[in-house]
Amino acid sequence: MEQFFDLIRASVANSLNSLWYILPEFILAAGFVLMIIADVFWGKRYKNIAPILALIVLAFTLVFVLDQFVLISESPKDLFSGMIKLDRLSAWFKLLFNFSSVIIVLFSFRDFQLRNNEKGWGEYYALLIAINLGMHFMAMSGNLLMIYLSVEFVSVCSYIMAAFLTGSQRSEESGMKYALFGAVASAVMLYGMSLLYGFTGTLDVFNDTFFVGLASAGILSATVAVLMTLAGLAFKVSMFPMHAWVPDVYEGAPTPVTAFLSVAPKAAGFALLLRFIASLSTEFSVLSLENGIAVLAIITMTLGNFAALWQTNIKRLMAYSAIGQSGFLLMGIAAYSLTGQASILFYLFAYAIANLGVFLVIGYFSNTFHSEEIDDYKGMGMKYPVASACMVVFLVSLVGIPPTAGFLSKFFIFSATAESYVLGGNIMLLIMLVAAVINTVVSLFYYFKIPQHLYLRKAKTEIVLDKGNLLFLVIIIVMALLTLFLGVFPNELMGMMQL
Numbered sequence: 001m002e003q004f005f006d007l008i009r010a011s012v013a014n015s016l017n018s019l020w021y022i023l024p025e026f027i028l029a030a031g032f033v034l035m036i037i038a039d040v041f042w043g044k045r046y047k048n049i050a051p052i053l054a055l056i057v058l059a060f061t062l063v064f065v066l067d068q069f070v071l072i073s074e075s076p077k078d079l080f081s082g083m084i085k086l087d088r089l090s091a092w093f094k095l096l097f098n099f100s101s102v103i104i105v106l107f108s109f110r111d112f113q114l115r116n117n118e119k120g121w122g123e124y125y126a127l128l129i130a131i132n133l134g135m136h137f138m139a140m141s142g143n144l145l146m147i148y149l150s151v152e153f154v155s156v157c158s159y160i161m162a163a164f165l166t167g168s169q170r171s172e173e174s175g176m177k178y179a180l181f182g183a184v185a186s187a188v189m190l191y192g193m194s195l196l197y198g199f200t201g202t203l204d205v206f207n208d209t210f211f212v213g214l215a216s217a218g219i220l221s222a223t224v225a226v227l228m229t230l231a232g233l234a235f236k237v238s239m240f241p242m243h244a245w246v247p248d249v250y251e252g253a254p255t256p257v258t259a260f261l262s263v264a265p266k267a268a269g270f271a272l273l274l275r276f277i278a279s280l281s282t283e284f285s286v287l288s289l290e291n292g293i294a295v296l297a298i299i300t301m302t303l304g305n306f307a308a309l310w311q312t313n314i315k316r317l318m319a320y321s322a323i324g325q326s327g328f329l330l331m332g333i334a335a336y337s338l339t340g341q342a343s344i345l346f347y348l349f350a351y352a353i354a355n356l357g358v359f360l361v362i363g364y365f366s367n368t369f370h371s372e373e374i375d376d377y378k379g380m381g382m383k384y385p386v387a388s389a390c391m392v393v394f395l396v397s398l399v400g401i402p403p404t405a406g407f408l409s410k411f412f413i414f415s416a417t418a419e420s421y422v423l424g425g426n427i428m429l430l431i432m433l434v435a436a437v438i439n440t441v442v443s444l445f446y447y448f449k450i451p452q453h454l455y456l457r458k459a460k461t462e463i464v465l466d467k468g469n470l471l472f473l474v475i476i477i478v479m480a481l482l483t484l485f486l487g488v489f490p491n492e493l494m495g496m497m498q499l
Contacts, residue, residue, distance in 0.1 A: 021079055021086050024064045024094065028133040031057030032126055039122025050125040051109045057129055058102050065094045082204050084140040085275075092345060093139035093271045096352060100264045101132050103356050103475065108256040110471050112367045119166050127164075128260070131157045135268040144193045144203040144229075147272060151189070151232055154265055155182045162253040162261070174252025181245035185235035192228025199225060205279040226280060233276065236269030238326045240300040247307075250319035255366060258315055259359030262322045263352045270329060270348065274341065277333055290424070293334040294432040301327025305439045308446040314362055314374050317446060318355070321398065324439060325351055331436055332413050335420035335429060343412035350397065350405035350486060357394035357479040361387050364472045374453055381454035386473060388454045390480035395447045397483045400440055405486035410440065 019026075035053050042049055069091040076087030105128065108114050114121050134153035141147045159182060163175020197203060199222065200213030214222050234242040250258045280289065304324030311317035329351075332344035364387050365380060366372055381388040397406030414433060421429040 021068075021077055022084075024061045024068070025133055025136050027057060027061050027064065028129055028136065031061075032129045032133065035122065035126040035129060039126065047121075048109075050122040051105055054105045054125040054129060055102065058098050058105065058132070061132070062095070062098045062102075065091060065098060069095060078142070079140075082206070083143045083146045084137065085142040085206075086140055089274070089341075090139040090271070093267060094136050096267050096349060097132055097135045097139070097264050100260065100267075100352055100356065101128060103360075103479075104128065104256050104260045104264075106471065106475055107259060107356075107360055107363060108254075110367070110469060111254065111256050111363055112370070113165055113168075113254050114256065124161065124164055127157045127161050131161070131260075131265070135264060138268040139271040141272060142204065142206055142275065144196060144205060147276075148186075148190060148193060148232075151236065151272070152186060154236075154268065155186065158182075158261060158265060161257045162249055164257065165254055168252075170252035171254065172252075174249045177252075178245055178249045181242075182235060185232050185242055188228050189230075189232025189235075192225050192231065195221070195225035196229060205276065210279070230273075230276070233269055233273050234296075237266050237273060237329070238300075238304075238323045239330065240296060240303055240323075240327075243300065243303070243323050243326075246323055247316050247319040250322070251313055251316045251372075255315070255359055255363045255372075258318075259356055259363075262318065262355050262359070266322070266326070267348050267352065270333075270344065273333060274344070290334050290420075290426050291428045293330055294426075294428045297327050297330035297334055298432055298435045299327075300324070300330060301436060301439045303327075305442045305446075309442070311446070312374055313372055314377070314450065315372050317374070317449075318358060318362075321443070321447070322355070324443060325355075325398070327439070328410065328413060328436060331417050331432060334432060335413075335417040343409070343416045346405075346412055346490070347409040350409040350483070353479055353483050353486070354394045354397040354404070354406055357390065357476060357483065358398070360472060360476045360479065361391040361394070364469050364476065367469055367472070374450060377450060377453040378457035379454075381451070387476055388451075390476045391454065392451050393480040393483055395450060397487070399443050399447050403484060403487040405483050405490070408487055408490050 031053065035050060035057070038049050038053055068086065069088060072086060072088050072091055076085050078085055105125065108121070108124065108128075114124060131154050134150050134157065137146065137150035138154060141150055159175050159179040162178045163172050165171035196210075196214070199217035200207075200210045202209045202213070204210060214225075217225075231242060234240075235245075238246050250262065253261065277289065277293070301324050304320045304322070304327060308317050308320035308324065311320060329344060329347055332341070332347065362372065365377065365384070368384075369376060393404065397404035400406045400410035414436065417429055417433045417436075420426070421433065
């Protein structure tokens with residue numbers, strides 16, 4: 001009995017000591033509650049109170065996350081009896097989440113659809129903060145229960161945001177499809193986790209008991225359990241075969257929501273995937289892991305890039321592009337190493353800047369002529385020279401052409417894959433590398449379809465210039481300059497990613 005009380009006292013002491021390390025999460029949680037209260041009492045009188053509060057909350061969170069990133073050394077902190085792990089990897093991902101969210105808040109502030117939504121937008125910004133909280137815990141999860149709870153937290157808020165536009169059939173349909181696909185992925189993942197718990201007797205994926213239990217379960221049983229668990233993570237990162245929701249949801253959701261879903265939750269999914277794959281390297285042979293992920297990477301990038309060739313709606317095109325980009329990111333996981341990990345982190349940051357930039361330009365044009373069809377971009381290059389030039393920079397970065405950050409991100413991913421092939425001799429990595437080069441060439445054809453319409457086609461109708469999007473334009477220019485800067489001076493960012 002005394003041992004039982006000692007265990008309780010130790011657990012309580014560990015939890016109390018852990019509280020200081022989740023201060024950014026406390027700020028997000030408090031900010032969420034504050035924004036709900038502010039919207040109820042003052043939302044109608046002060047329409048802009050929600051975005052202003054969101055920016056303040058994210059600014060304070062960023063300050064404390066930066067402090068964590070500086071202070072956390074090579075030794076990670078196990079918090080709440082191992083439920084979550086705070087290390088430089090999780091802190092880096094939290095920086096990416098908050099950076100993306102700040103851009104989305106500014107983006108949403110000038111979005112025509114959200115500003116004129118019937119039910120207001122206070123709940124929208126509160127949901128954005130709530131998703132940030134869930135993504136923070138996704139990046140820090142070291143426990144199957146915490147993984148499930150954080151993924152579901154992010155998913156449920158994402159479903160609501162995708163269907164946020166009142167009276168929009170496309171938005172409501174996208175939210176419903178997102179929720180249905182998410183429910184299936186969640187159920188499969190939960191069943192896989194229950195199998196893992198049954199085999200190992202522990203929820204801690206980094207516990208020695210987990211390693212021993214999974215090894216003794218038999219390769220077939222363990223593989224089935226792992227694959228079912230990975231289904232939920234595959235859903236978050238738009239990986240084959242859990243990618244089917246992406247085109248419809250991206251097309252139907254409000255443009256700022258689409259931009260957000262294409263970057264932040266996907267990065268959170270890769271954070272979990274990195275941790276989970278690292279924990280499995282003891283139970284499964286490195287060769288079998290490499291081969292399995294390499295096959296998924298090849299299928300994902302090929303499906304996304306070839307399907308994008310026939311798209312006429314720009315948001316749908318970017319949806320298939322996002323699937324293809326997930327395939328490239330999976331290359332870094334297949335070639336898992338310190339080099340591979342750093343290349344994934346750089347790729348995610350470069351991809352986030354370029355992808356957010358593209359959607360900012362889409363929002364800029366959508367506010368002007370209320371269309372997302374590529375045909376309606378004809379002749380816009382001369383009428384909107386700055387936004388169009390920035391769009392070309394972002395697309396060049398997504399293809400992977402110098403002197404952009406996208407070129408270096410692809411170079412690092414390809415180099416990590418080639419290095420792993422040379423060291424291990426696994427022919428599957430070489431096949432994956434060849435497939436990635438082919439897919440990069442294919443992506444040229446659909447990405448450059450947009451500049452072709454911007455500069456080489458005549459506008460179908462006379463368009464009245466809208467001068468009310470100055471905030472959009474400033475953010476777009478800053479993002480384009482950042483893309484070019486990181487393409488020329490990547491050393492500082494890569495130094496931060498040597499975790």
